[in-house]
Amino acid sequence: MSSTCNPARPAGAGSTPPGRRMSAKTYHHGNLRVVLLATARDLLEEQGIAALGLRAITRRAGVSATAAIPHFGSLSGLLSVLAAAGFDELAEALAPVLAQGAAAAGLAYVRFALRNPGLFTLMFRSDAIDRAVPALAAASARTSAMLTRLLGTMPGPQGARTRAGMRAAQWGRVHGLAVLAIDGMLDALLAAEGEDLSLDALVADALR
Amino acid sequence: MSSTCNPARPAGAGSTPPGRRMSAKTYHHGNLRVVLLATARDLLEEQGIAALGLRAITRRAGVSATAAIPHFGSLSGLLSVLAAAGFDELAEALAPVLAQGAAAAGLAYVRFALRNPGLFTLMFRSDAIDRAVPALAAASARTSAMLTRLLGTMPGPQGARTRAGMRAAQWGRVHGLAVLAIDGMLDALLAAEGEDLSLDALVADALR
DNA sequence: GGTTTAAACTTAACAGTGTTAAGAATGATC
DNA sequence: GATCATTCTTAACACTGTTAAGTTTAAACC
Numbered sequence: 001m002s003s004t005c006n007p008a009r010p011a012g013a014g015s016t017p018p019g020r021r022m023s024a025k026t027y028h029h030g031n032l033r034v035v036l037l038a039t040a041r042d043l044l045e046e047q048g049i050a051a052l053g054l055r056a057i058t059r060r061a062g063v064s065a066t067a068a069i070p071h072f073g074s075l076s077g078l079l080s081v082l083a084a085a086g087f088d089e090l091a092e093a094l095a096p097v098l099a100q101g102a103a104a105a106g107l108a109y110v111r112f113a114l115r116n117p118g119l120f121t122l123m124f125r126s127d128a129i130d131r132a133v134p135a136l137a138a139a140s141a142r143t144s145a146m147l148t149r150l151l152g153t154m155p156g157p158q159g160a161r162t163r164a165g166m167r168a169a170q171w172g173r174v175h176g177l178a179v180l181a182i183d184g185m186l187d188a189l190l191a192a193e194g195e196d197l198s199l200d201a202l203v204a205d206a207l208r
Numbered sequence: 209m210s211s212t213c214n215p216a217r218p219a220g221a222g223s224t225p226p227g228r229r230m231s232a233k234t235y236h237h238g239n240l241r242v243v244l245l246a247t248a249r250d251l252l253e254e255q256g257i258a259a260l261g262l263r264a265i266t267r268r269a270g271v272s273a274t275a276a277i278p279h280f281g282s283l284s285g286l287l288s289v290l291a292a293a294g295f296d297e298l299a300e301a302l303a304p305v306l307a308q309g310a311a312a313a314g315l316a317y318v319r320f321a322l323r324n325p326g327l328f329t330l331m332f333r334s335d336a337i338d339r340a341v342p343a344l345a346a347a348s349a350r351t352s353a354m355l356t357r358l359l360g361t362m363p364g365p366q367g368a369r370t371r372a373g374m375r376a377a378q379w380g381r382v383h384g385l386a387v388l389a390i391d392g393m394l395d396a397l398l399a400a401e402g403e404d405l406s407l408d409a410l411v412a413d414a415l416r
Numbered sequence: 417g418g419t420t421t422a423a424a425c426t427t428a429a430c431a432g433t434g435t436t437a438a439g440a441a442t443g444a445t446c
Numbered sequence: 447g448a449t450c451a452t453t454c455t456t457a458a459c460a461c462t463g464t465t466a467a468g469t470t471t472a473a474a475c476c
Contacts, residue, residue: 028441028442028443028452028453028454029453029454032453032454048335049335050335050336053433054433054434054435055432055433055434056433063454063455064454064456065433065434065435065455066434066435066436066454066455066456067453067454067455069434069435069436069454070452070453070454071453074434074435075433075434124387124391126391126392127256127257127258128258144396144400148397148400159416160413160414161413161416162403162405162410162413163401163403164397164401164403164405164410164413165405165410165413165414165416167397167401168385168388168394168397168410168411168414169381169414169415171384171388171393171397172380172381172382172383172384172385172388172414173380173381173384174380174384175380175384175387175388176379176380176381176382176383176384176385176386176387177376177377177380177384178384179332179383179387180376180379180380180383183332183334185379186376188352189356189372189375189376189379190372192352192356193371195371195372197370197372197373202370202372202373202376203376205368205369205370205372205373205376206368206373206374206377206380207377208367208369208373236424236425236470236471236472237425240424261461261462261463262462262463262464263461263462263463264462271425272425272426272427273426273427273462273463273464274425274463274465275424275426277425277463277464277465278423278424278425279424282463282464283462283463283464
């Protein structure tokens with residue numbers, strides 16, 4: 001078959017040949033690494049983190065239970081690479097609004113979390129992922145740097161005196177809103193307050 | 209050698225074993241429910257959430273692997289009761305500073321989280337606990353009510369227009385600071401910023 | 417007091433998990 | 447075309463939460 005892909009890192013753009021047969025062959029099906037990540041992500045958003053097992057992922061991908069080991073070493077290795085992709089996507093979501101100020105960027109942050117609740121949760125589950133995995137460390141550092149730059153652009157209506165305090169306050173608010181929103185706590189707050197707002201509008205208001 | 213479960217089996221001889229343990233008797237030792245919760249909590253703060261298994265808890269408590277079932281029904285039942293205790297303790301920690309304003313209460317919130325990182329994390333792990341457990345639902349509601357009252361006392365230097373937006377902003381900031389602090393992100397921020405502050409001072413500043 | 421009943425706790429077993437080890441199949445390289 | 451290194455397979459191991467059935471004990475009832 002001329003449709004053979006290079007093992008892991010094709011130096012250039014991996015050309016996708018027409019009529020790619022995903023699981024026709026038993027061995028060496030070519031892009032299992034990518035398929036496993038996509039499968040894991042689907043499973044994550046469909047059924048939550050608790051369902052993200054090595055066997056569940058491989059079963060859905062149609063391969064044997066241990067097929068992920070050569071690619072990721074372990075479950076936490078796979079989850080770490082998935083989390084790394086999440087950090088990269090978050091950075092991508094933040095980049096275009098960087099110039100529009102912190103409120104817009106904060107809103108983009110929370111919206112990313114709400115659009116990918118499972119992935120976002122996974123990104124901060126330090127007992128499920130391994131920060132020593134190079135891809136994760138790199139992606140996390142990239143996103144952190146962008147966040148720091150972002151928080152630096154904030155005007156300071158806050159009462160914090162130190163620069164670190166100001167940034168912590170801003171990041172805390174944004175991250176806390178994301179976490180609370182995913183957990184359903186903000187819906188509860190809206191209900192308790194009797195306010196007639198969408199979740200998005202609430203977050204936007206809280207970030208003013 | 210560490211695999212043997214129970215050194216002192218009754219074995220039908222004298223009904224009083226020489227080495228009298230905490231509660232002595234093999235069956236009906238009286239306060240196993242409390243002991244299991246305490247053991248689980250120790251294990252939680254010592255080794256993290258990942259180590260909190262039914263078998264690990266009962267092994268450390270010196271009882272059989274299924275001894276927790278009559279009391280809690282399942283692992284998530286046990287963890288839910290533990291989380292309920294956490295919510296109650298959080299409310300207790302917040303009560304005395306309620307009159308001192310939101311900054312003081314926010315600081316108490318974060319300090320509670322930093323003093324009990326495992327427990328605090330567990331309280332918001334919705335895939336490990338079961339919010340339908342009555343004790344948890346009650347404790348969570350109590351603490352939520354106190355939080356809402358607390359957030360209501362805030363002065364509003366924030367830009368939010370709606371009451372819910374203001375409260376979400378405040379709660380988000382406090383909760384986000386707690387989560388980020390536990391995850392070590394605030395230490396990283398301090399290091400990146402080159403600021404010479406304690407974590408506690410940073411949080412206090414961020415809450416001004 | 418003696419008997420019955422209900423609960424706590426036990427072992428044994430089941431289905432599931434992540435991981436390891438060894439072998440089969442294949443693409444790449446000399 | 448032969449060799450080699452991967453990729454993927456099956457089989458097995460140690461572990462998990464949970465269920466079922468049996469044993470021990472405390473309490474309740476006559």
